[in-house]
Amino acid sequence: xxxxAAPEQIRDxxxxxxxxxxSLGIILFELFHPFATRMERQDVLEDLKKGIFPASxxxxxxxxxxxxxxxISPN
Numbered sequence: 889x890x891x892x893a894a895p896e897q898i899r900d901x902x903x904x905x906x907x908x909x910x911s912l913g914i915i916l917f918e919l920f921h922p923f924a925t926r927m928e929r930q931d932v933l934e935d936l937k938k939g940i941f942p943a944s945x946x947x948x949x950x951x952x953x954x955x956x957x958x959x960i961s962p963n
Contacts, residue, residue, distance in 0.1 A: 891933060895962070913959025920949050936960070 894910035896903040917936055923929040932942060937960065946953045 895937075909959050913956045916952070916959065917945075917956050920952055921945050 892911040894907035
């Protein structure tokens with residue numbers, strides 16, 4: 889689904905198996921960060937895709953935030 893798709897998948901450009909790592913990063917974030925509503929989930933995940941983590945997440949899970957960033961980072 890588009891929620892877990894890497895940007896290159898959405899753009900219909902050429903991609904390889906690395907897009908699965910991007911999806912893994914989004915899923916890993918969801919496992920650590922509970923959401924109260926669907927709208928909150930949508931907003932937080934859109935920010936995450938821009939590299940913006942909730943401050944409370946980084947404070948509570950700094951190592952996990954680093955791992956997730958390495959999964960979703962464009963590099």
